[in-house]
Amino acid sequence: MIRFEKVTKTYPGQGHPALDDVTVDVEKGEFIFLVGTSGSGKSTFLRLVLREARPTSGRVYVAGKEINRLAGWKVPGLRRRIGTVFQDFRLLPNKTVSENVAFALQVIGGSRSQIAELVPETLELVGLDGKGDRFPDELSGGEQQRVAIARAFVNRPQILIADEPTGNLDPGTSVGIMKLLDRINRTGTTVVMATHDAGIVDQMRKRVVELEGGVVVRDQAQGAYGFQS
Numbered sequence: 001m002i003r004f005e006k007v008t009k010t011y012p013g014q015g016h017p018a019l020d021d022v023t024v025d026v027e028k029g030e031f032i033f034l035v036g037t038s039g040s041g042k043s044t045f046l047r048l049v050l051r052e053a054r055p056t057s058g059r060v061y062v063a064g065k066e067i068n069r070l071a072g073w074k075v076p077g078l079r080r081r082i083g084t085v086f087q088d089f090r091l092l093p094n095k096t097v098s099e100n101v102a103f104a105l106q107v108i109g110g111s112r113s114q115i116a117e118l119v120p121e122t123l124e125l126v127g128l129d130g131k132g133d134r135f136p137d138e139l140s141g142g143e144q145q146r147v148a149i150a151r152a153f154v155n156r157p158q159i160l161i162a163d164e165p166t167g168n169l170d171p172g173t174s175v176g177i178m179k180l181l182d183r184i185n186r187t188g189t190t191v192v193m194a195t196h197d198a199g200i201v202d203q204m205r206k207r208v209v210e211l212e213g214g215v216v217v218r219d220q221a222q223g224a225y226g227f228q229s
């Protein structure tokens, strides 16, 4: 579903590459954690998947296509296949929960009937049944992140990218968010999550790809946050 082939990314004016000769293959339906210290290249990896950045050398494939060869007008189509969730939720404060989720469908041309069906269905999936008319500032952090996940998932993307989704949440709330991401993964969605949250990674026991200075130093099935043989 995602393949990095000898990918190097050096930002202009930087001496050291942010990613250095990275080769990683993520199968459809996998759940992987990207771990590594600050500046190790996790966000750069995610930005390359979204074509928000381009490799200096090497190839990035998403759903079988080398995405850096895609014509510019096809990039929105690529991004529609990929839901994104961030640490800081990024909800629209003046829209209700339902409107935030509906907006994601509206911008890609979803019909009224699709919106009427998918929004309540997705809010129920994320555990926000009955909260559709609230505004983001009337929700807890965990609930806001659930809205963000509903928004990312409402058009049933093939891939979900999560950049530190539990970074602003307490441990108990984080567990709930991880159960939700796990449930979404079980629907067949490929999940790539960048995190510093050792407790979560140790608990979930999914594949762990560790970056250090832009280099993959570990790629381990059912891994932990730190290396354990």
Ligand SMILES: Nc1ncnc2c1ncn2[C@@H]1O[C@H](COP(=O)(O)OP(=O)(O)OP(=O)(O)O)[C@@H](O)[C@H]1O
Binding pocket: 011, 012, 014, 017, 018, 036, 037, 038, 039, 040, 041, 042, 043, 044, 045
């Ligand atoms: N737009 C940019 N221009 C120049 N250098 C950048 C840019 N974005 C990232 N970098 C550099 O690339 C390297 C990798 O950064 P990246 O943001 O991918 O790391 P990260 O692992 O996501 O870090 P964090 O955990 O702090 O989010 C760092 O040295 C960073 O300073």
